[in-house]
Amino acid sequence: MNAIEVEHLRKEFKVHISRSGLVGAFRDLWTRRYTLVRAVDDISFAVKQGEIVGYIGENGAGKSTTIKMLTGILTPTSGRIVVNGMNPHKEREKFVRTIGVVFGQRSQLWWDIAVQESFRLLKKVYRVSDEQYRRHMGEVIEMLEIGPLLDKPVRKLSLGQRMRCELAAALIHNPPLLFLDEPTIGLDVLVKLNIRQFLKQLNERYGTTILLTTHDMSDIEALCERVIMLDEGKIIYDGSLERLKERWGQGKRVAFTFAEAVTAAFLQQLTEGLGVAWKKGEQSNVWVAHVPPGGVPEVVSRVAARCALQDIRIHEVPTEEIVRNIYEEGAVRG
């Protein structure tokens, strides 16, 4: 069974365009002009139960709007959504009992009461029995290592501590589906690792389906087998992270530090026929060659034969860059 099914989903917003200047402001009082903005434009996908899916895109690509529609906060302009076998914007109260939501920039917890008091209120709101709470939350609290934080008020927690408590709060009713909107924003590496590890455990132990948005590609690499990439409201890639890397990340980066100044034209001519793209590096006399698979030895030997070199570094194309490249070109090849 699919946890999420989305077909031809669309969300349009009417945005008021204000005219410039004082006269414009007066005219706006009488007649308003609107443009229709398609935040989400005809997207379809399905998420199987137990999957961890990364939902990525630049700011304004429509990620949050999609999440808000999937969680029942917004109603779609058109299209069909089925989440946990229900229509999120009908029977809202029944539906939200089957999902957990964490907005990284917004708190679920009450600011000046102890964390466990917040949990108790949420336990009541979600109608979780004592027995169920003890069994399930005991594990969650242990996995997230938040036991010692429980009797502190939220306002005294650090961001990392708070975020872990937020996660626990979203899981009070042990939902089969978890939405995370930027869960690791602003966190340090250790907390990020802890959270990732926890999400993996959660997924393995309870089969929890997770859909997360993030700007941090290392989150995606650590967690998701599958990514859905969004640009201007449209899905531009949907598939495994591996395939994305193969298609886009093939080849290596070779950074040469030359002893003296060289020109792009010279380097281009030197590596003619090898399909190498040269880019100027950040330091002076550094040039980076984007080399297709298998071409590295040839490129290095040709360059080394003609130029005096100070240093050579070879590295893989990072996911961040793959994603950036995709956005720059606007579509996925093949």
Added chain:
Amino acid sequence: MFYVSVFFQYMAQYMKTKLQYRADLFVEWLSDFMAQAVNLVFLLVVFGHTTLLHGWSRDEILFIYGFFLVPYAVFGAFFNLWDFNERYIVQGEMDRVLTRPLNSLFQIVLERMELESLLGAIPGLIVMAYAGARLSLTFHWYDAFIFLLFVIGGALIYAGIFISLATISFFADARTSIMPMMYNISSYGRYPIDIYHRVIRYILTWVLPFAFVGVYPASYFLHKQEWYGYAFLTPVVGLVFFAIAVMLWNAGVRRYRGTGS
């Protein structure tokens, strides 16, 4: 039933939070008490100069004022909606509210509860007792229940009007200054209605029925039989206005979910 138990859990939590800050609580009580005492003295001084207003004696006017303070305190304790726009729409807390399995308005009432406002009812009761004693009013056993009914009716009228106003935030993005203005208008209901012009009287009865929070229900206890009809309309008007407000609210939430503004 579920909603009642959630309500009590929130209330217990609220009290616990307040009790945690013992010093705060003490200072708060003290300042609340002082504020109310000043209010009381002010009232007595002001009304000390009025003897008769359109056939209403000083003590009757005082009694109405005292009565008004009670539903107003109830309203203040549970319907803190004056910063609804800021907190829930601009800061986006509404999204969180909508991801929880409880009625959205109910959640906001719970979150914004301010029980210490209920203390404001005490000076009201004192004023009523004082004026009532001077007027040597007599009460039946069932008057206590009628009093309760009228207080709830009055609080519902206030709630209805202010919820409806908060609903504007769902439709317009701009902040409005209607709320403070409405607080001003609401104070007209504390005075005998027949001192006003016909138009104002009509407005205070049927459009913004603040008269049902003060003068109409109070006149029942003052044995002013010509107003009994209005007095007993209090709970009805309260329910009607509250129902309208809830309908508007639901329409507002629908719209919010359509635009996400």
